[in-house]
Amino acid sequence: MSKIDVFAALGGNPVIPVLVVEDVAHAVPMAKALVAGGLTALEVTLRTDCALSVIERIANEVPEAIIGVGTVTRPEQFDEVKKAGAQFVVSPGLTPTLAQAALDNEMPYLPGAVTASEVIRAMELGITDLKFFPAGTSGGAAALKGFSTVFAGVRFCPTGGVKPGNMADYLSLPNVVTVGGTWLVTSEMMNNGEWSEITRIAAEARAQADGILAS
Ligand SMILES: O=C(O)C(=O)C[C@H](O)[C@H](O)COP(=O)(O)O
Numbered sequence: 001m002s003k004i005d006v007f008a009a010l011g012g013n014p015v016i017p018v019l020v021v022e023d024v025a026h027a028v029p030m031a032k033a034l035v036a037g038g039l040t041a042l043e044v045t046l047r048t049d050c051a052l053s054v055i056e057r058i059a060n061e062v063p064e065a066i067i068g069v070g071t072v073t074r075p076e077q078f079d080e081v082k083k084a085g086a087q088f089v090v091s092p093g094l095t096p097t098l099a100q101a102a103l104d105n106e107m108p109y110l111p112g113a114v115t116a117s118e119v120i121r122a123m124e125l126g127i128t129d130l131k132f133f134p135a136g137t138s139g140g141a142a143a144l145k146g147f148s149t150v151f152a153g154v155r156f157c158p159t160g161g162v163k164p165g166n167m168a169d170y171l172s173l174p175n176v177v178t179v180g181g182t183w184l185v186t187s188e189m190m191n192n193g194e195w196s197e198i199t200r201i202a203a204e205a206r207a208q209a210d211g212i213l214a215s
Pocket of ligand 1: 018045046047070071072090091092133159160161162180181182183
């Protein structure tokens with residue numbers, strides 16, 4: 001099997017909303033609002049009881065969304081999330097068992113690494129598309145800049161403390177392809193049904209990210 005280009009599988013989206021959804025009824029309007037704002041790759045975290053149902057709903061009802069799942073920490077979850085309709089998987093860290101589960105499921109996989117040794121271990125497992133989490137407390141953009149000098153071909157999606165105010169620090173680096181975060185959709189916005197506000201924030205983030213990447 002040839003290696004999966006994970007960032008291509010994410011549709012080239014420069015910003016990935018990281019979603020913590022408490023109510024399955026929010027799944028479809030939230031996904032539609034984000035897609036309308038130009039962000040189509042969505043990461044639903046497995047932090048809530050309804051997460052698998054949220055993925056199923058979005059997979060069935062919002063075909064424009066590239067639906068992924070985050071907070072995957074056990075190999076058996078790959079099968080569960082694939083059945084629910086997930087198209088990519090994100091983990092906060094990486095083990096050989098998780099890497100094998102991604103391969104077995106032919107799933108685009110973005111696991112986390114924040115130290116040089118963790119990056120080297122990922123490379124040994126054939127993984128060069130990585131999440132950098134928690135970015136803010138792991139050296140931030142300065143650490144990723146350092147990695148760019150020694151790990152040619154390794155690409156990152158920083159998450160954890162990434163916001164509009166520091167997005168440019170990350171996206172202007174040669175080894176950062178996309179950023180992710182929870183700032184785009186809060187529980188309050190979902191509980192209040194602020195779908196047009198979510199679309200506005202998504203469109204603003206998309207325009208900002210596209211501008212940085214084009215410059
Ligand atoms: O649950 C996971 O596996 C994750 O994906 C972690 C998230 O990427 C961060 O929690 C985002 O951090 P903030 O944007 O600072 O809230």
